[in-house]
Amino acid sequence: MGLISLLSSCDAFNRPEPPATLNSRYNDQQPALSGDGRWLALVSNRNSSNEIxxxxxxxxxxxxxxxxxxxxxxxxxxSLSRTGRYLVYISSVQGRPDVALYDRATRRAELLTQGYRNWVRNPQISADGRYIVFETARRGQWDIEVLDRGPLIELDIPDGTPVNNEQ
Structure with a gap:
């Protein structure tokens, strides 16, 4: 009986819960603040892997x-939109970076530059979530590209805010 409790207590020490606060012993970096100042996105290794x-x-x-x-x-x-609904980031699978978008409302992630033949880095999303800018090496140097997600997307606007439809 004593051996079982000893083994179970060792198991608890081998898998500590990551801290639920900022500024822990883990490597947290690349902070991004939402436009309304409520949400903070960051890259961390708290769960033994690189994640947002x-x-x-x-x-x-x-x-x-x-x-x-x-x-x-x-x-x-x-990078976060105004209320943190949309999160844009770099997703690298097998060393190939892509710009990706995560929608917190639908809980879905999509690659926006999948099949894009050039390197990309440093994406930023507009406050309303419609536009995404990023750096690309298309011409053999780092240039800026703007991706318009289109007028039919659901914008990230505070409740009750009128939408200006000027084009």
Whole structure:
């Protein structure tokens, strides 16, 4: 009986829970703040892999991002829209970076530059979530590209804010 309790207590020490606060003993980097100042996205190794975490500064806790962090994928350079609905980042599978978008409302991630033949880095998303800018090596040097997600997307706007339809 004593051996079983000793083994179970050792097991508990081998798998510590990651801390639920900022500024832990883990490597946290590349912070991005939402336009409304509530959400903080960051890259961390808290769960023994490189992943993007989302921290609610108001409630002081980390939020679940189902479908975002996957094994064998390196995520970096997060950028948030106004209320944190949209998260743009670099997703590298087998060393090939792509610009990706995660929608917190639908809990879905999509690669925006899949099949794109050039290197990409440093994506940023507009406050309303319609435009994404990133650096690309298309011409053999780093240039800026703007991706327009189109007028039919659901914009990230605060409730009750009128939408200006000027084109």
């Amino acid at each position: 975490l989302l921290y609610d500064l108001r409630s002081e806790k980390f939020m679940d991002l189902p479908g975002l962090n996957q094994s064998n994928v390196i995520l970096e350079s997060p």
